[in-house]
Amino acid sequence: MADNAEIPTISDYGRLATVTTRWNDNDVYGHVNNAVFYEYFDSVANSYLIEVGGLDIHGGDVIGLVVESGCRYHAPVEYPATLRVGLRVDRLGNRSVTYGLGVFTTESDDAVVHGYFSHVFVDRDTRRPTAIPDGIRTALERLVVE
Template sequence: MPDSMPLRADYRHFQPIITRWHDNDVYGHVNNVTYYSFFDTAVNTYLIEEGGLDIHDGEVVGFVVSSACDYFASIAFPDRLEIGLRVGKLGNSSVQYELAVFKSGEEDACAAGRFVHVFVDRATNQPVTIPGKLREALQRLVV
């Protein structure tokens, strides 16, 4: 678990997410696996819109090689969320994202997660240097 509760001010970019009816589980809150979908959506939206990542035909793709999430407070449909995004480490072919789930307008995170992308050549699945425009977009999120 993180040493302290992540706060909104700790993040560089926010992606709005609207929970859906089927995100709730039988316990009446968003199921833990759904948080990873929120993280994927926030990161890939940023990579496509800000970094020019072509998920359909580009030569480079990102593979998730590690992930984790810590939970602090429940969320449930119909909560409106904002996923905070920052970069904790930017390497040659990999990046560690740090994310947090906030209810819209709230300062304290409901959950905090991290995952690592390794960028690879689509044809060979071999690691490649992160391309320039993508690297520039990621650099803006480095803390």
């Protein structure tokens, strides 16, 4: 556990999405398993890319591949719970983006979990890095942390 100075608050994120925990998210210890938070991160970021950036996950020429991720856990969460997941862009390059994400309960604006992951945008067929498409770049620029 990190000290409170290192725990992000909900105001640190430019976009919020709601996630409802599922029965199978809990592990044998009675809390949401650590790996499940990565699923929340991936779903929230990709939903944003699809809805706001126009990413075509089924037929587009460009896709995003995860190349790095990390996460810190501050407090347990257990099923059932409604969570708020904050999304921001910590770094935006020509071919890659690093997202910052935080997970919050409805009772607190302090993150129970926070982390990051990086997408490299690649050509769907060759898997070679390519420039971030304009629509996606515009959407990502809205969430850049200054």
